[in-house]
Structures are given as structure tokens and as C-alpha cells.
Amino acid sequence: MIRAGLPRLLRAIGVLLVIAALTCQLAFLMPGDPALILLGPESTDAQRAELRHTLGLDRGFFPRFLDWMGGVLIGDWGTSFASGRPVLGEILERLPVTVELVLLSQLLALALIIPLALGSARRVNGVFDRVVSTATFVALAIPSFVVGVLLIFVFAVHLGWLPATGYVPFSEHPLENLRRMVLPALTLGIAEAAVYTRALRGAAIEAVRSQFAYATMVRGASDRALLWRRILRPSSPSLVAMLGITVATALGGSLLVEQLFALPGLGRLTVGALGARDLPVIQGVVFFAAIVVVVAGIITDIALALIDRRSIRGRS
């Protein structure tokens, strides 16, 4: 496993280095002199020179890149223009909100899809299967920001059951926190649930048709044993692989959902930093997100290897 994992790890580090290098060039995307754009035309030459120095724009690419990378490794990710606080501190402070949002959305999605997908696979093309297939097909067509707007309208504005915005830390008031996280988590989870259901249904149908499921059936095992042991288990690799992929999607989705529901998480930090053109924070958030995605990919691979050892050989 180590021999299989080492090239994968080196590749992951290579990917992160390239992304770090790209984030160091972000300032040059701006049309014209970045310092002039960030400080405005009233700024003095001295101010602009100072900003260029703090951003490292007065140096070549390699000194700037190595300097930033060195800082990242010892925990110095730069300082936010907007708040004057360290970037890493800002990120870590917002992280719990986003983690809770993503975890809750995945849990909701999983709780929703396992019965749906297994129910569909039980009788392919049956009434239940067709209803679920149609419903997921339609759900796939609704962008998450539309889902969020509709959920707010129905549950917060029209029915008044749940608050539309605002955040209460879990440590202060657990129940109130969950009440406020339901709609955001649903918004993020529904789109993923649709994707998962279709994937798991396919895998489950394949498992239903397999000889081992047939053999279990012939031996007279109960429906439940058949579904859980012989069908859910062999279908789970595709589910785990999906979970790994959706971490990246969920980070992007958190931008929308946190903005929509005013949750003080990583997505909100990103949107704020983009609006204020807070380069150090943008750079930090992009790199942090890349780390999360890469690590999630590695964890997915390890999980897949633990579930099914054959998958080790299949990957390079």
C-alpha cells in the first residue's frame, strides 16, 4: 500500500506547488498596475511602492513564490488588507461553520439517498424507481442558488418555520444552531443527493444482478440482509468516490449558500475578500481550498483501498 501510495503523494505535493505558484501570480490578472488599482488614483508613489513591496510585486517570481511558500509552511499566510489580521487566523476562525455546513449537508443527502436508491434498485423500472428517477432528474436541473431562494421563500417567509439568515455558534446554543443550519444544509445537500442517488442506484442494480446476490437470494436470506450486505456494501465504493469528489463542489457551493443565508464561514470570507480585492486573503483561501480538495482525494483513495484492495492496483 505504501509503494502504491508514494507516487500518489508526490503527485499531490506537485499539484499543490503548481497551485501555490499560480496563486502568486493572481495580482497580474488585474488590468494595469495592481498597486494603482488597489489604492486608487489618489495614492502617492510612495504608498504604491510600499504596497508593491508587501505583495512582493517588486521582486521576481521565484523570490516571491519561495517567500510566500516559506511563510505558508511556518503558518504565516500573510496579512489581510481589510482587517489587518493574519490570513491563516481568519481562515481557521471561519472554518468550523463551513465544516458543519458541509457535514450536515452530506449527512442529509446520505440519509435521503440510501433508501431512495436501494428502493429503486429493488424493482428496476417499477413505479417507485420511475418516480425517484424522474424526481432526481428534475432536481439535477435546479441550481443550488434557486433551491436556496425557494427554500427561504417557502419555509422562512411563507410558513415562518425556520429563520432565513443568521448564525448561532453550536457551542452557545446547539438546538438554535441546528435550526438555523437546516435550510443551508438542505440547499447544499439536495443537488448532491440527486447526483448520489443516480450513482448509487446504478451500482446497486449491478450488485442486484450479480451472482453473489443471486446465490444469497437462492439460499433464502431475508430481503434486509440481502440489501444491506450483498448490495449496499459492494455499491459503497462508488458512493465513497462520489463523496470525495463532492468536497470540491461543496466548497464552491458554500460560497453561494453562506452568502444566501448569511453564515460567517469560509465562503462568506471568500466573497468578502473578492469584493474588497483583498489579495492576501484570496490567495490564502484558494490555496487552503486546494489543500482540502487534495487531502480529500487522498483520503478517498485510502478509504477505497480499505473497502476494496483491488482498487490499489487500478490507480497510478
Next chain:
Amino acid sequence: MVAPELTLAAPGPSGARGPRARFAHTGIVLAAGWLALLTISALAAIAGAGADPLANDYEAINEPPSLAHLFGTDSLGRDIFSRSMHGAAASGLVALLTVVLGGGVGILIGVLAGLVRGAVEAFVGFVTDVTIALPSLIIVSAVVTLAGPSILTIGLIISAFTIPLFARLARAVTLSIATENHVLVARTLGASGWRILTREVLPAVLPLMMPVLMTTVAGAIVAEGALSFLGFGLRPPEPSWGALIAQGRAELSTASWLTLFPALMICITILSVNVLGEHFREASR
């Protein structure tokens, strides 16, 4: 009970026979019809037909849908139908760029990587890894905000992100097609590399890429919507579906048409693209 006949139902879950096939056929016609209608209306809108999407009519503020204003008007008296059609044009451009740039370049790179192998393949694999590790919505927002929002920048950056996706899949498909007999025969008969690429491999790869192309186009339209919804897309007065939904959101309980019509437009469009994608998926089986 899990019926044993499942083991016999080999032709697949599609069951493209009987009333269901007819139902699926109607779906395809409806989807293609909607997309064609939308394209014509959007083209007519940018050619200047209908109301000016930016013109304020203070006589008609927040008017519900009527014959004069099909989708109603907003708080500045702007015609929502016309704004939706101009939004459709923006989405359409993003979709077009995704097909031409993302699909075209991506599939070509992928096929080359699959045929040439070696260093080209390794490079494509690495670039794909990098792109997939990038949280695309964050990067797209960052690039568009820093470089300045224009529909061309937005379309280009969104479609650039789809290149590696196509490249990866096209490479995988090419690897299996390159071992097929017709390619081997062409090679043995001494066909040139170019001929093998254009006559043997590409015609076999392209149909297999159609479902992915559709999924990606749908994704690109949603991405543009999300970008505008967040306020990083086109600058405010310019109409875009995402921005229309974001603007109407505050008045959802008093003037629901502001949000509902653009939201319906984007949902029906994505649904239509997905229906076509599903059709291609069934067809390529």
C-alpha cells in the same frame, strides 16, 4: 422482494420500448424545441427586437405579468421578459464557448494524449489533476473580479476549466478505441497519423463525448448563473439570469415574478440540456 427476473433483464434499465420510448421521444422533441425557441428569442433580443432591457418605464413599476409585459416589470420599470432574453443570450454565449473551446480543445488534447501516449499523456494527466484540485467557483470568481467582468472573460474562464475534463475523458475513450480492429487495420494498411485521427478515431470518440458535452454545458450555464448571483458576473444593469434572481429575491413575497420567471428559465433550460444528454447517453450504449 427482489424478483429473480432482474437477473434476466439484461438490456439495461433504460427499457427503451413501448409507451416509455414514446414518452422519451416527446421529451427530446420538447427539449430541443425549447432550446431552439430560446436561441431564436435571445438572438432576436440582442438584434434589438422587443423592449430595451435597460430602459426604465416609471409608469409601469413592479407590474405583474400582462400582455404588454409578459414576465412583468421590476422596481425600476424594466421589462423582465426582455431582460430574461438578454440573460439567455449571456448564458448562450457561455454555453457556446464551452462547446467550442472546452469541448473542441479538450477532446483534441485528450485524443492526442490517448494516441501519442508518453510525455504528452503524462502532462495532460498532471494538468487535469491541478485543475480538479482547484475549487472552480472560487477561482472563476477571483479571476473575473480581478480581470474585470465582461461576458467574454466569464465565458472564456468557465470554458477553460472544462478543457481538462474533456481531455481526461477523451483520453480514456481513445485508449480503448485505439485497440479496436478498424484502427489496427487502418494502421496496418499504412494510413497516416492524421488520417487515423480524423477518419478512424475522432468519429468514434465524438458520439461518446456527447453526453459529457451536455452535462458540461449545463454546468457552465449554472456556473455563470452562480457567478452573477454572487454579484461577480456582469455589472449590475446588464441582465443575466443569476443576477435577475438575486435582484428579485428581496421582493419575492410582493413581486414573485421578478425571481420566478428567470428561475424557471434557467431550470427549464438545464432540464432540456440534460434531457438531450440522457438521449445521447442511451444512444451511445
